[in-house]
Amino acid sequence: MGRATYFACFAASSFVAPVFAAPFAYYCDYEVGVAANISEGLGVQTDISTDDEFSLQFVVEANEQDGTMIGNAGASNVVAIWGKQKVTFIEVTANGTVQSTVVYGEGFGTFASAHSRTTGGPDYEMPSQYYGFCDVR
Numbered sequence: 710m711g712r713a714t715y716f717a718c719f720a721a722s723s724f725v726a727p728v729f730a731a732p733f734a735y736y737c738d739y740e741v742g743v744a745a746n747i748s749e750g751l752g753v754q755t756d757i758s759t760d761d762e763f764s765l766q767f768v769v770e771a772n773e774q775d776g777t778m779i780g781n782a783g784a785s786n787v788v789a790i791w792g793k794q795k796v797t798f799i800e801v802t803a804n805g806t807v808q809s810t811v812v813y814g815e816g817f818g819t820f821a822s823a824h825s826r827t828t829g830g831p832d833y834e835m836p837s838q839y840y841g842f843c844d845v846r
Contacts, residue, residue: 735767735812737822739841747834763839765810765824767798778810812843819844 740762746754769776769789778787778800787798798810806827814820822843829835 732768732770733817734846735765735769735843736846737765737767737810737812737824737841737843739763739765739822739824739839741841742837742839744835744837747829747836748832767810767843769796769798812845814845817845 740759742758742761744756744758746756763781766779767776767787767789768779769787772791774788774790776787776789776798778785778798785800785802787800790797790799794815795811795813796815797812800808800810802808808824808826810822810824812820812822819842822841824839824841826835826837826839828837
């Protein structure tokens, strides 16, 4: 192999453009919610609501763990846990509350979703779960 041919082959293989995975964008709308108010004095009270619609958005690359959630309080980091035909997003808030969102499906399309919150503290424990759909693009 001549020097010019060797250099041309080396140069071509050295400057290959990297391949990046396209990010998944999840546009989630929740229409039904179930909330509980738990206190020692009042016991457990629950409320089913169809009035409090809200939306969340998630952006993450396929099979990567680091993602971003955009909600009513702004943007925050989430961890994506990829399962068989589902993905779960975990957010740890500034006060240590863990919130999770599961999307039941993989790839692009519209899939069922549940969003769980464990908001509260002593004397105002208020866990809740919301149900809806995510459009994955």
